Amino acid sequence: RTNYSWLFVRASLILANCNLPLKTALVYWLNLRYLIMIFIGKAATLSGASVKAIRHYDNLGLLPNLGRTGSYRIFTERDINIIKLIKQAQEVGFKLAELKTVLLSKESSPAWGEIVNMMRLKDAKITKEISLLNEKQTILRQYSQSIRDCLINDPSCSKPLV
Numbered sequence: 001r002t003n004y005s006w007l008f009v010r011a012s013l014i015l016a017n018c019n020l021p022l023k024t025a026l027v028y029w030l031n032l033r034y035l036i037m038i039f040i041g042k043a044a045t046l047s048g049a050s051v052k053a054i055r056h057y058d059n060l061g062l063l064p065n066l067g068r069t070g071s072y073r074i075f076t077e078r079d080i081n082i083i084k085l086i087k088q089a090q091e092v093g094f095k096l097a098e099l100k101t102v103l104l105s106k107e108s109s110p111a112w113g114e115i116v117n118m119m120r121l122k123d124a125k126i127t128k129e130i131s132l133l134n135e136k137q138t139i140l141r142q143y144s145q146s147i148r149d150c151l152i153n154d155p156s157c158s159k160p161l162v
Contacts, residue, residue, distance in 0.1 A: 043075040047083035057086055060096055062103050085110065093122060 044051045057063050058073065063082060067074035082103060089099055102114045150157040 037069065038075040038080070040073050040075070043073075043080055043083065046080045047087065049083050049087055053087075054083060057083065057096070060100065062086060062096065062100060064104050082110065093126065094118070 038046070040051050040054055043049075044054055047054070049057075054063075054073075058066055063079055066079060067076070086096070086099060086103070090096070098118065102111045102118065147157065
């Protein structure tokens with residue numbers, strides 16, 4: 001976890017005590033700030049998402065508070081955590097469109113209550129899918145057994161499955 005606020009405070013104190021002209025001190029402070037900005041390549045490394053995926057998330061509006069310097073995207077620790085959350089949600093079957101409503105919050109953290117509700121609904125959907133797959137597996141096994149029984153009694157097995 002990277003927190004650079006201490007660096008800004010210390011740099012501000014140092015610059016304040018250097019008797020530099022205000023304009024010069026401001027230029028130094030802005031350059032320091034530029035050095036610790038997180039651009040898309042570093043954001044990809046920190047989050048484990050590809051640069052292409054991050055751009056896609058941004059284009060879909062999943063990173064609503066993303067800063068910019070000119071045409072460059074600037075990422076915060078919060079943005080990196082949101083990207084990680086998106087990746088984790090996709091791994092368990094959530095679609096990006098499903099995530100959009102909970103991530104569009106202007107708050108400092110995602111709408112966790114809504115996320116928990118979405119997870120509960122996804123769990124119920126997965127349970128239903130498992131049940132349907134178990135039914136299909138049972139039928140498949142019955143068909144397979146029927147064919148094996150048919151082959152035992154008649155090698156040409158001309159009898160239909162049902």
